[in-house]
Amino acid sequence: xxxxxxxxxxxxxxxxxxxxxxxxxxxxxxxxxxxxxxxxxxxxxxxxxxxxxxxxxxxxxxxxxxxxxxxxxxxxxxxxxxxxxxxxxxxxxxx
Numbered sequence: 001x002x003x004x005x006x007x008x009x010x011x012x013x014x015x016x017x018x019x020x021x022x023x024x025x026x027x028x029x030x031x032x033x034x035x036x037x038x039x040x041x042x043x044x045x046x047x048x049x050x051x052x053x054x055x056x057x058x059x060x061x062x063x064x065x066x067x068x069x070x071x072x073x074x075x076x077x078x079x080x081x082x083x084x085x086x087x088x089x090x091x092x093x094x095x
Contacts, residue, residue, distance in 0.1 A: 002031035003053055005040050012036055014068055014077035021070075032095055033058050034077055036066040060085055 087093035
C-alpha cells in the first residue's frame with residue numbers, strides 16, 4: 001500500500017496513475033492499494049506514522065480516507081468497496 005497526499009485542488013486519476021506505475025515500477029513493486037490522505041501525520045522526530053496505517057489495513061469500513069485498488073484486468077486503480085474487501089478476505093479474489 002502507498003499512502004499519498006494530493007496537491008491542493010488535484011483529483012486522483014486511477015487510469016493515469018496505473019500507466020505511471022506500470023511504466024516505472026516492476027510488477028512486484030507496484031502498490032496494490034493507494035490511500036489518499038488529507039494530511040500525512042509525522043512523529044516528534046519527523047518520521048511518518050505507519051503503525052496506525054498498518055493496523056487499519058485496507059478495510060473500507062475502518063478507513064475513512066479514499067482507498068483505491070490496483071485492477072490489472074481493467075488497467076486502472078478503482079475505488080475499493082466493501083464487496084471487494086469481502087472477496088479478498090474470503091479468498092474469492094486473490095491478490
